[in-house]
Amino acid sequence: MKTPSARVRKLAMFASAPVAILIAGGMVWQGSQAAFNATTRNAGSSWSTGSVTLTDDDNGAAAFHVENMVPGQSGQKCIVVTSQSNVPGEVRAYTQNLVTSKGLENRIYFDLEQGTGGSFNDCTGFTPTANEVPELPLSQLATVNRDFATGGAAWDTAGTPGETQSYRGTWRFDTTGMSQDEVNALQGARVSIDLVWELQSDNAPTP
Template structure:
């Protein structure tokens, strides 16, 4: 068998080189093309919840602690309620933790007015709002505690804007009926006035 000449051997070696270079060129071209990229983004996205908040100037004190009452006894006190939440809300008033003996609430009338001025412990400077925003309730204490028991049934026309703190003063007056019977001697009644705000 004849051995190939040196010339043929060299030609075979040189013929492989262009093919390798071509393959490398294709690989480089493909890699460069796949690296092309572009993005577009907005700024940092944030979410925060609004608030509904109510406080009053009574510092958890009772509006009334009246004892030794008799037919015709009466009393008045005020309380300033402030809304400081960031959301628009509706504020309503109702009774909670109601207890009584001898149906005393049936012989007591209650009047609730809404306005401005005055505050807990004194109604000096209080001015009632006009129209239906002024007198919110004028009736028996028994009816108030039986019909105004939660937010859904509560009293109120106050709607806050939520843009800044807002304050309303509530003037509450009770009167024992002049015709209260002698059977009510020693009778008691207790309740808590509650103001609640819910966002609109």
């Protein structure tokens, strides 16, 4: 048997080096695949919105519908507002959609009180508890109480469906300081306005 020459022995030595590297690399790769692993999970997190619902007992009818009004006349009506919301919030009252005519809007004064008892068109048993909206002519009321930000008669709700708040609105036709001609000029005038109660949620529930 022949003894390998020196050149062959050198080639064999160089050839063995890559094999050793490949084997070592394979060992490292095998070691990575065998690493220990553990996890823990909190499943099912979700987010849903609450709801705010506000109704009243007017059954679609206007609280005030006064025909053939004369100077000095006045009247009042009650309404009950109900919150069916499941989140806490604040209710405020304001006016919208004032329709003017001959300056009559400057002579109809309106006042809104909060309280307990009474029902739509029937103030029997109504007991006032607060009066945050001062008596003002409709023209001024439409300016100073025109949206939620400027609204009054605030009512804080707890977020329990079925909460109620009673309100009593009182109006009067005042011609104090007017001349007879000015009063006569108001004949045939008709004004109207919307009374709005808005509920906005406030406190965020604990996550």
